[in-house]
Amino acid sequence: MKFLQTTNPDFDQQLAAVMAQRGSDTQSVAGPVRDILQDVRKRGDEALCAYTNRFDHMDITPVQLRVSRAEMEKAASLVAPATMDALRLAAARITAFHEAQLPEDIDYTDAAGLRLGMRWIPLDAVGLYVPGGKAAYPTSVLMNALPARVAGVKRLAMCVPTPGGQLNPLVMAAALLCGVDEVYRVGGAQAVGAMAYGTESMKPVDRIVGPGNAYVAEAKRQVFGHVGIDSVAGPSEVVVVADANNDPRLVAIDLLAQAEHDEQAQAVLITNDVDFAHQVEKAVERELETLTRRAIAEKSWRDHGVIVVVRNWDEAAEVANEFAPEHLEVMLDEPRQFAQAIRHAGAIFMGRFCPEAVGDYVGGPNHVLPTSRTARFSSGLAVHDFLKRTTSIETDGEGLKAVGPAGVTLAREEGLDAHGLSMAARLKALAEQGQKPKA
Amino acid sequence: MKFLQTTNPDFDQQLAAVMAQRGSDTQSVAGPVRDILQDVRKRGDEALCAYTNRFDHMDITPVQLRVSRAEMEKAASLVAPATMDALRLAAARITAFHEAQLPEDIDYTDAAGLRLGMRWIPLDAVGLYVPGGKAAYPTSVLMNALPARVAGVKRLAMCVPTPGGQLNPLVMAAALLCGVDEVYRVGGAQAVGAMAYGTESMKPVDRIVGPGNAYVAEAKRQVFGHVGIDSVAGPSEVVVVADANNDPRLVAIDLLAQAEHDEQAQAVLITNDVDFAHQVEKAVERELETLTRRAIAEKSWRDHGVIVVVRNWDEAAEVANEFAPEHLEVMLDEPRQFAQAIRHAGAIFMGRFCPEAVGDYVGGPNHVLPTSRTARFSSGLAVHDFLKRTTSIETDGEGLKAVGPAGVTLAREEGLDAHGLSMAARLKALAEQGQKPKA
Numbered sequence: 014m015k016f017l018q019t020t021n022p023d024f025d026q027q028l029a030a031v032m033a034q035r036g037s038d039t040q041s042v043a044g045p046v047r048d049i050l051q052d053v054r055k056r057g058d059e060a061l062c063a064y065t066n067r068f069d070h071m072d073i074t075p076v077q078l079r080v081s082r083a084e085m086e087k088a089a090s091l092v093a094p095a096t097m098d099a100l101r102l103a104a105a106r107i108t109a110f111h112e113a114q115l116p117e118d119i120d121y122t123d124a125a126g127l128r129l130g131m132r133w134i135p136l137d138a139v140g141l142y143v144p145g146g147k148a149a150y151p152t153s154v155l156m157n158a159l160p161a162r163v164a165g166v167k168r169l170a171m172c173v174p175t176p177g178g179q180l181n182p183l184v185m186a187a188a189l190l191c192g193v194d195e196v197y198r199v200g201g202a203q204a205v206g207a208m209a210y211g212t213e214s215m216k217p218v219d220r221i222v223g224p225g226n227a228y229v230a231e232a233k234r235q236v237f238g239h240v241g242i243d244s245v246a247g248p249s250e251v252v253v254v255a256d257a258n259n260d261p262r263l264v265a266i267d268l269l270a271q272a273e274h275d276e277q278a279q280a281v282l283i284t285n286d287v288d289f290a291h292q293v294e295k296a297v298e299r300e301l302e303t304l305t306r307r308a309i310a311e312k313s314w315r316d317h318g319v320i321v322v323v324r325n326w327d328e329a330a331e332v333a334n335e336f337a338p339e340h341l342e343v344m345l346d347e348p349r350q351f352a353q354a355i356r357h358a359g360a361i362f363m364g365r366f367c368p369e370a371v372g373d374y375v376g377g378p379n380h381v382l383p384t385s386r387t388a389r390f391s392s393g394l395a396v397h398d399f400l401k402r403t404t405s406i407e408t409d410g411e412g413l414k415a416v417g418p419a420g421v422t423l424a425r426e427e428g429l430d431a432h433g434l435s436m437a438a439r440l441k442a443l444a445e446q447g448q449k450p451k452a
Numbered sequence: 453m454k455f456l457q458t459t460n461p462d463f464d465q466q467l468a469a470v471m472a473q474r475g476s477d478t479q480s481v482a483g484p485v486r487d488i489l490q491d492v493r494k495r496g497d498e499a500l501c502a503y504t505n506r507f508d509h510m511d512i513t514p515v516q517l518r519v520s521r522a523e524m525e526k527a528a529s530l531v532a533p534a535t536m537d538a539l540r541l542a543a544a545r546i547t548a549f550h551e552a553q554l555p556e557d558i559d560y561t562d563a564a565g566l567r568l569g570m571r572w573i574p575l576d577a578v579g580l581y582v583p584g585g586k587a588a589y590p591t592s593v594l595m596n597a598l599p600a601r602v603a604g605v606k607r608l609a610m611c612v613p614t615p616g617g618q619l620n621p622l623v624m625a626a627a628l629l630c631g632v633d634e635v636y637r638v639g640g641a642q643a644v645g646a647m648a649y650g651t652e653s654m655k656p657v658d659r660i661v662g663p664g665n666a667y668v669a670e671a672k673r674q675v676f677g678h679v680g681i682d683s684v685a686g687p688s689e690v691v692v693v694a695d696a697n698n699d700p701r702l703v704a705i706d707l708l709a710q711a712e713h714d715e716q717a718q719a720v721l722i723t724n725d726v727d728f729a730h731q732v733e734k735a736v737e738r739e740l741e742t743l744t745r746r747a748i749a750e751k752s753w754r755d756h757g758v759i760v761v762v763r764n765w766d767e768a769a770e771v772a773n774e775f776a777p778e779h780l781e782v783m784l785d786e787p788r789q790f791a792q793a794i795r796h797a798g799a800i801f802m803g804r805f806c807p808e809a810v811g812d813y814v815g816g817p818n819h820v821l822p823t824s825r826t827a828r829f830s831s832g833l834a835v836h837d838f839l840k841r842t843t844s845i846e847t848d849g850e851g852l853k854a855v856g857p858a859g860v861t862l863a864r865e866e867g868l869d870a871h872g873l874s875m876a877a878r879l880k881a882l883a884e885q886g887q888k889p890k891a
Contacts (some may be wrong), residue, residue, distance in 0.1 A: 096865050099858035106855070110568055113558050121552065128802075129549055129816050134795055136829055150866050183865055219829040238673060238684040241829035245677040263877060270870040304869045348846065355842070356573055363567075363846035366882075368874035371845060371852070374859040377568050378843035390575055390658040390680035392841035402831035403794070404817035406810060407787065407802035413810070416545070419538035420813040426535050426622055427589050430743045431709040435807035438702060443805075 014318035046202045046231045053206035064203040080196040089186035110377030111163040126412035130405040135165035140208035142223035145174030151187035158191035164399035174200020205232035247385035248277035255344040257289040265296035272313035273306040279317040330354035337388040453757035485670040492645035503642040519635040528625035549816030550602040565851035569844040574604035579647035581662035584613030590626035597630035603838035613639020644671035686824035687716030694783040696728040704735035711752035712745040718756040769793035776827040
């Protein structure tokens, strides 16, 4: 853990050094991932089975790649009713928030007489990657599948590795809750390749979303362009901005909630009170003792944890913007006022009763958020990721008369004869024959 | 050129073969691009000058990388007044359409008492890549810079190669018109690297937009994740859907307006009338004779041109969706009705008086559009590309009481202790002490 203070003359360099450590460098696995993708593209199901059997210690043939509806239902039946209720509450809240995101089409005729439009159209098919093993989170399924459903995507295909052949009951229950019944027991780069290029048993999709390890992230990067992807997810962060009027234990727990995700995760406290900072530091040590995932959380906090003591909240906002964190908790009396100064954050959690975990599960907004400072230029998952825009221009002769001559001028300046001619020939036809450009 | 008919029993395979040829494979330059990017990252300005001097036949030192305002103004002063008027008309129309795109924030409190929000925030800094040489198009500058301006981006940096040292007057005039005065005479992968990582004389940006050759496209792909990019642009297409009630010459010119861009460009006619198809084919041959860029247009038409004769407009829509073209012209009596069946197209041009070139210059919607069938999952450039979304959740004790227990259940099921505890500890504090979670 690094303890920084803005009063230190070297603060800027110290902060820069912390930032330089972040980032999602998947270059080291680029070669193996390229090989896997090529192999899946070439050998299809055969390659999928080979990798799955090797990496997930299984023994399947192509007909077993897809998880049957009966298998899904059997696994899902193991989920306790209270958990199903919680999943349903989460699903309803996520659906409601993403419905509020649905954007409006544009359609207007301007003064020149051109009718201009923009229509949002759902993607045909989306692939959801769901990590297996220790990170098999049912709420990931909800957060990726429900926005696609709300957007109107017809086909959702899901890939989830099942190490040792075990289906995760919660993941299957979540998939069924979202109406996803096209599920494949495949993970890693091979799953990404199958979704991008298709195999005998898996039709290709148009966009791949969902978190994954470095292989999955690099595979998504490599198939990008052939299909769309959501983002290349890196290690995740929280920045907690808190004054001394908070329980240090609650702040410590919130920091550890980030740290327990992953050894590479980063938990940051920004406070204006050095004594409070030390109290939180001690509380972290105490709370660490109680956690099942202590080893992970402890390593994350030791290696990547940061406490920054600032002189005032303006400085705090500046430092928070520098981190451009995935998650920002604002535990102040006027959190909304503080949030006005935030330019870069995936999601903001305001108030002393709003830990980030609320957003992970039951808040409503998406928990798939830009990590590793990418909030500078990217956004959390939303219905927009499952829609695309088609613009349109409609004009008759009058509209063309209004804007065409300027178009012809520009086309000629750019040396594009046929561009100019496509407008000029119509303008000429209009001048000679009135409205109809038919020869 | 390929002449296909849906009545042919092999039509599906023939169409699939045409599609398989498309795509933006930049793999072949991946190695050289990686070297250039690493070199720029390591040696900064020195590398930039070396590549610029080598590729653009120049002899500059780092102080000359940036084009001065005086140089820009001097170059821009060479543009004819009528051309400046045309550029201003285009700029005004592009600005107006992109202002209509500005999305609304979300802010509401739901029945459970959680205040949920989503705020659109402009990016801090954007880099515009503008191709040099034969493809130095001033309207590219407008189409990339104006949406960023409308979105509220404060810093716009532009890179444009200047082969032989010549500044393009139109490009400089367009940049000044958009208020862009941070311009560097650098192109290729080295420009992308400089914008992504920064050098001594160029601060890094958060997102890079703009078209370019295979090196630029591959460089954008490789820096993606470190910064945002718009898309990996490939060869461009038009699909013209036309009935026999059109002048074959106008259709031919529209096809050639696409073909003259690039030898890899693809122009496609879909019609329901085989005689009309042959008339267009002949008209293409005649019009080719007249074009300055005949060699390019001819090669594009020979290698990539397609005529598809369909039985009816439903088939036409299906085939058009299969192409998922960058540009779709609908030259029918009821173009809007036909367009309803289109799921995949970057932009649609409706009516017999609306050639695609209107959209290239003076329509208003963006001309930076998804190419090579990527309209299946991506969109043309818009203000959305220069904004990002930050979601927010605000809740007091009552809101947490409403949703927290379900959150605790899910966190425990996912084995994330601290996540559960961050909510459970607050719920406990609320139960014991009323509203304040302070210990």
